[in-house]
Amino acid sequence: MSEKKQPSLWEGFKTFLMRGNVIDLAVAVVIGAAFTNIVNAVVKGVINPIVGAFGTQDLEGYTSCLKGPCTGDDGIEILWGSVLSAALAFLITAAVVYFLMVLPMAKYLARQAARKAAKEGAQETIEVSELEVLKEIRDTLVAQRGGSGHPES
Template identity: 65%
Template sequence: MKGFKKFLLRGNVVELAVAVVIGAAFTNVINAFVKGVINPIVGLFGAKDLASYSSCLKGPCELGANGEVASGILILWGSVLSAVLQFLITAAVVYFCLILPMTRYTANRKTLEEVQAEAEVKEVTLLTEIRDALVSQAR
């Protein structure tokens, strides 16, 4: 059981768990936050959604009947900005909710282990002194 606990508290296992959490659990929360909070704030500046921000390169962009760009080069930089914001928010949540508490727990655990090791060394030293005193009295 002690080996299993040590395995679970190793850095690699924790990092893997964090990666799974980032990819699965927080994705919907972050997407909802961006759609419900960030996009309306962006909407104050004239667009309903970050994805609607774009720029046209190489002449005027003309949309065809099916919605595809018929001429010009359309750069959809708003969707990239939205993805970057989602990533940064997800990383911040994971860092402050998972990484910091785990780091503090690990630091406290190491401190406790150091105190226990120091106590064992003192105990061995004290027992050695008692032994030496008894040997010197026996002579």
């Protein structure tokens, strides 16, 4: 018996990398990283100053002390402003991705599906009418031969 040769580690890795979904994922990560810089700039340049009109100039300046005074090494400082800033950046990113990418793609796919369904519906109508024409031809031929009645449908 001859054993089938297993692909080498390098060949398997090359096959993995050349799959389309891996390349698409890599492109998405690069675009996402670039987009993150834009969102962070919007949060720091627009959102933080607007919030700063009501308090500190930077969201990251919002802190609380959990234990003792937050001076030097004493006390435990909670940096909830940083968390708020990150949450705003996430919400802005999610909104932009949804409204500029997901929603238009869903509408496009729905239109494509509707077109395909309409095309298939028209095709079924043509097939049904062809069947009806063939039945009429059969009935005419039977009648011309002087058949003993109508054929079963």
